[in-house]
Amino acid sequence: MKRPARLWLVTAAVGAAVVLGSCSAKKAEEHKRRIAFVFKVDGLLYSEVCKRGAEQAAKELGIRVDYLAPDKAEVGKQIAIIEQLIAEKADAIVISPNDADAIVPVINKAMAAGVKVFTWDSDAPRSQRIFYVAAADDVQIGVDIAEALAKDIGGKGKVQIVSGGRAAANLNLHVQGMEKGFAKYPNITLVKPYIYNDDDNQKARSMAVAALQKHPDIVGFACANSPSAPAVGEAITNLGKIGKVKVWGLALPSETRQYLKSGAVSGLMLWDPAKLTYYTAKAVNDYLDGKQPEDGAHVEGIGKISYKDGVVLIPGVTITKENVDQFDF
Amino acid sequence: MRLRLPAETGVAAVVMLAYLWLAVSFPTFRESAGLAVLLNNAAEIGVIAAGMTLVIATGGIDVSVGSVAGVSAIAFAKLLTSAGWGLPEALLGCLTVGLLCGFINGTLIARFQLPPIVATLAMFAAARAGAYVLSGGESISDLPAPLISFGYGSFLGIPYPVWPAAAALVVCGVLLRRTAFGRELLALGGNREASYLSGRPVRRIEALVYTLNGLLAAVAAIIIVARGATAIPDAGRFSEMTAITAVVMGGTPVSGGKATVLGTALGVLAIGLITNGVRAYGKGDIWVLLMLGLALLLSVEVDRWRSGERRVAA
Amino acid sequence: MLQLANSIRDRSAWLRIRETPAAALLLTVVLYMISTNPAFRTADNLAVLAQDAGILGILACGEALVILTSGIDLSVGSSLAMAACSAGALMMNGVPWLLSAIAGLAVGFGAGLFNGFLVTSRRLPPIIVTLATLLLFRGLTNVLTGAAPYNLLPESFKAIGRGYASVTAFLIVALMLWVFLGRSRLGRHLVAVGGNETAARLSGIPVAGVLRRTYATAGLCAGVAGMIMAAANGNAQWTLADGWELDVIAAVVIGGVRLTGGEGSVLGAGLGALIIVVLRNALFLSGIPVEQYGLVTGTVVAIAALTEQWRRTMERRT
Numbered sequence: 007m008k009r010p011a012r013l014w015l016v017t018a019a020v021g022a023a024v025v026l027g028s029c030s031a032k033k034a035e036e037h038k039r040r041i042a043f044v045f046k047v048d049g050l051l052y053s054e055v056c057k058r059g060a061e062q063a064a065k066e067l068g069i070r071v072d073y074l075a076p077d078k079a080e081v082g083k084q085i086a087i088i089e090q091l092i093a094e095k096a097d098a099i100v101i102s103p104n105d106a107d108a109i110v111p112v113i114n115k116a117m118a119a120g121v122k123v124f125t126w127d128s129d130a131p132r133s134q135r136i137f138y139v140a141a142a143d144d145v146q147i148g149v150d151i152a153e154a155l156a157k158d159i160g161g162k163g164k165v166q167i168v169s170g171g172r173a174a175a176n177l178n179l180h181v182q183g184m185e186k187g188f189a190k191y192p193n194i195t196l197v198k199p200y201i202y203n204d205d206d207n208q209k210a211r212s213m214a215v216a217a218l219q220k221h222p223d224i225v226g227f228a229c230a231n232s233p234s235a236p237a238v239g240e241a242i243t244n245l246g247k248i249g250k251v252k253v254w255g256l257a258l259p260s261e262t263r264q265y266l267k268s269g270a271v272s273g274l275m276l277w278d279p280a281k282l283t284y285y286t287a288k289a290v291n292d293y294l295d296g297k298q299p300e301d302g303a304h305v306e307g308i309g310k311i312s313y314k315d316g317v318v319l320i321p322g323v324t325i326t327k328e329n330v331d332q333f334d335f
Numbered sequence: 336m337r338l339r340l341p342a343e344t345g346v347a348a349v350v351m352l353a354y355l356w357l358a359v360s361f362p363t364f365r366e367s368a369g370l371a372v373l374l375n376n377a378a379e380i381g382v383i384a385a386g387m388t389l390v391i392a393t394g395g396i397d398v399s400v401g402s403v404a405g406v407s408a409i410a411f412a413k414l415l416t417s418a419g420w421g422l423p424e425a426l427l428g429c430l431t432v433g434l435l436c437g438f439i440n441g442t443l444i445a446r447f448q449l450p451p452i453v454a455t456l457a458m459f460a461a462a463r464a465g466a467y468v469l470s471g472g473e474s475i476s477d478l479p480a481p482l483i484s485f486g487y488g489s490f491l492g493i494p495y496p497v498w499p500a501a502a503a504l505v506v507c508g509v510l511l512r513r514t515a516f517g518r519e520l521l522a523l524g525g526n527r528e529a530s531y532l533s534g535r536p537v538r539r540i541e542a543l544v545y546t547l548n549g550l551l552a553a554v555a556a557i558i559i560v561a562r563g564a565t566a567i568p569d570a571g572r573f574s575e576m577t578a579i580t581a582v583v584m585g586g587t588p589v590s591g592g593k594a595t596v597l598g599t600a601l602g603v604l605a606i607g608l609i610t611n612g613v614r615a616y617g618k619g620d621i622w623v624l625l626m627l628g629l630a631l632l633l634s635v636e637v638d639r640w641r642s643g644e645r646r647v648a649a
Numbered sequence: 650m651l652q653l654a655n656s657i658r659d660r661s662a663w664l665r666i667r668e669t670p671a672a673a674l675l676l677t678v679v680l681y682m683i684s685t686n687p688a689f690r691t692a693d694n695l696a697v698l699a700q701d702a703g704i705l706g707i708l709a710c711g712e713a714l715v716i717l718t719s720g721i722d723l724s725v726g727s728s729l730a731m732a733a734c735s736a737g738a739l740m741m742n743g744v745p746w747l748l749s750a751i752a753g754l755a756v757g758f759g760a761g762l763f764n765g766f767l768v769t770s771r772r773l774p775p776i777i778v779t780l781a782t783l784l785l786f787r788g789l790t791n792v793l794t795g796a797a798p799y800n801l802l803p804e805s806f807k808a809i810g811r812g813y814a815s816v817t818a819f820l821i822v823a824l825m826l827w828v829f830l831g832r833s834r835l836g837r838h839l840v841a842v843g844g845n846e847t848a849a850r851l852s853g854i855p856v857a858g859v860l861r862r863t864y865a866t867a868g869l870c871a872g873v874a875g876m877i878m879a880a881a882n883g884n885a886q887w888t889l890a891d892g893w894e895l896d897v898i899a900a901v902v903i904g905g906v907r908l909t910g911g912e913g914s915v916l917g918a919g920l921g922a923l924i925i926v927v928l929r930n931a932l933f934l935s936g937i938p939v940e941q942y943g944l945v946t947g948t949v950v951a952i953a954a955l956t957e958q959w960r961r962t963m964e965r966r967t
Contacts, residue, residue, distance in 0.1 A: 049619075081563055094361065105476065207891075219694065453954045472940060621791045
């Protein structure tokens with residue numbers, strides 16, 4: 007076939023498709039309320055557990071709850087997803103942003119277009135989001151972890167702080183809390199620089215090993231993001247330092263259980279991500295019905311919540327080798 | 336008498352089917368807002384895929400474009416923030432970085448005759464590391480407002496980033512079909528030894544095509560930074576694979592000698608439809624990777640059928 | 650005897666051995682590290698080194714076979730994860746570890762066979778096929794496992810991940826493949842196909858069968874590496890070996906295997922893997938952040954390739 011003919015054929019075909027597509031019968035779609043969660047990255051176990059909560063909420067409330075995430079923890083990809091959701095006229099978007107500031111323009115754009123935006127797991131405080139749902143105050147949990155670790159190592163020695171993405175608000179607040187907690191112990195020195203492993207399992211592992219080899223006198227790790235505590239636990243196990251180095255962090259019990267049992271990791275402070283997501287979906291749904299979250303209310307299956315200055319907090323949980331088997335996440 | 340279908344048939348069919356399916360299932364795909372998002376997402380891959388078509392036409396490959404985009408993005412952002420340069424100068428700086436990386440690739444391949452996959456593999460590793468060295472591992476925000484609005488605004492109803500992407504595709508298409516440069520590229524892909532023995536300035540042309548690819552990677556970097564409102568050292572990761580997928584889906588054979596930029600453009604559209612389609616179904620992006628793998632296999636299979644190569648292997 | 654002595658002294662003969670540059674580089678780096686950095690020599694460090702070397706080494710040996718046929722396999726990392734998760738899932742459901750491991754190997758083998766089938770009966774270019782299966786296998790593993798970590802693995806299984814076990818496995822695999830390439834008919838056919846596929850076909854070699862078995866072997870190697878990696882990490886998750894494919898190819902290139910096929914050896918690939926692992930370790934200990942290693946790896950790959958070019962030019966002249 008001659009080249010010009012080829013070009014015309016292809017153009018005509020694509021053109022026909024576009025026209026056909028545009029004229030396709032506008033089916034009367036029953037408009038189901040749609041809440042779309044946008045997490046930091048797809049493929050983390052933490053994310054999969056959150057998804058369970060979203061699915062449960064969808065079933066119970068009879069609405070559509072989507073759970074989207076980019077394949078890499080990049081805010082640019084989250085922005086692309088949110089723009090699509092705006093075009094799709096979702097009723098509400100709930101985000102855990104990879105970058106608290108870069109996400110602001112698109113959040114505001116969504117709000118301006120009539121899409122209600124909320125944050126969960128990690129906040130974008132400088133945006134127009136309606137409220138933020140978390141389990142335990144982001145700073146306080148850092149303080150609690152620092153205290154637990156400090157007691158574990160006898161109040162002195164070198165401690166390495168480990169976090170995920172540098173621009174994630176929740177992680178930075180955890181780190182702030184850790185610094186605050188450790189500040190009370192003059193004999194504890196913090197190794198600089200802190201490790202930032204971008205929520206990547208492979209990086210978490212290799213950076214943990216590198217840290218232990220670079221500073222053989224580290225006695226404790228304080229981990230802010232979910233891949234870190236198990237990764238450090240593994241490094242400690244492989245380098246034969248169980249008992250000599252202690253680890254406290256935020257991580258999933260299912261990813262850390264063998265290290266909790268062997269003693270490589272001492273304890274975790276977390277919350278049930280499924281419950282957190284489930285509750286968030288309910289709270290957002292209620293908001294769309296005109297009901298605000300109630301400070302001090304007791305929510306079934308969750309516990310007592312607090313609501314102050316746009317932040318909703320649900321209770322968290324401490325996990326050690328004694329109770330790790332209780333948890334299914 | 337057999338009707339020889341054009342190379343773009345397979346991908347055109349995919350685009351049509353995917354679009355029809357999605358347009359029927361989701362209203363967004365029928366509306367301009369949804370189409371704008373689709374094109375916006377496709378823009379960065381479009382730029383890279385345009386250059387990649389030319390590279391593959393020569394029988395080569397360039398797996399470093401993602402990393403080159405990354406290091407260019409960081410250089411761009413660093414110039415804007417730490418060095419305090421103005422936007423036009425920083426843009427030039429960004430393009431220069433990409434050009435330089437592409438030039439190194441071109442030299443290794445044309446001058447030193449390294450296999451393209453080896454040379455671009457080395458650049459893949461080195462450029463990404465370079466991005467981390469330059470940025471200190473940090474992401475860079477605080478970018479000037481005009482840049483951010485480039486990522487969000489539109490001109491004549493078409494989002495800004497689509498314009499450079501369309502331009503890149505058109506330019507590469509014209510280069511391929513209507514210039515001596517393009518003819519040489521195809522000759523090189525058709526028979527490398529003959530081209531090199533013919534006495535024509537093949538070395539220069541081969542080096543040029545990789546240099547151009549580096550430049551286009553830098554253009555993509557600008558789009559990525561504008562859309563993301565930040566420059567991260569990981570910018571552009573995996574985009575080389577997506578671009579190669581688009582080119583192959585479009586009907587350009589990996590062995591070189593033949594190429595179609597129109598096919599590549601359709602391939603980029605197909606990938607955009609898959610990505611946005613998965614998201615419209617409310618699924619995570621891992622499904623996008625799965626679907627891309629299937630789409631790639633499908634399109635190569637269709638191309639086999641189209642070109643009549645249905646004999647079973649000996 | 651005299652001939653042997655003479656040939657060892659013959660410098661041009663050393664030039665003719667394609668693995669010489671790689672061996673020389675490895676020796677240099679190791680000696681340098683041993684003499685300048687005490688942390689390198691510690692038992693702990695060597696154990697971690699051995700672990701990584703074994704895994705990358707086995708992957709590189711399998712990849713070398715494919716590259717020798719002038720093909721390529723980009724899906725080895727994804728096959729590894731698929732195999733490891735299959736075995737892990739079985740183990741966590743009470744299946745004895747040996748059976749689970751065998752199942753894991755079967756999965757790896759199957760993945761390779763799938764690649765081989767696509768390359769031969771569908772006549773699709775290997776780089777595209779394995780790019781597609783890289784995406785497919787990785788995505789499938791994620792979806793089928795739900796990102797779950799299979800981390801309650803039996804102690805006896807985890808023993809195969811220890812440093813010495815990993816290296817032993819690597820040496821056994823390398824040896825077996827070396828013998829296979831040099832001595833068996835299939836091995837000779839493999840190299841012939843890589844050298845000139847048309848000539849090989851014309852001389853009666855069953856090219857399709859050879860190719861299928863080559864890709865299957867690479868898949869099997871990925872399976873073996875997957876078992877060791879799961880044992881070493883005490884965990885099998887879908888992200889295992891994510892992004893390793895280019896490291897594997899780098900190892901093969903550094904080892905002097907020609908990407909256009911027909912020339913090279915498993916020994917070279919093994920050396921290349923060792924070089925990458927030792928270099929990485931050296932960079933670790935010098936405190937350079939992980940993401941910056943690419944500068945060194947990239948430069949080494951470029952230099953290795955250039956050296957190989959130079960060596961062949963020299964070889965042609967002597």
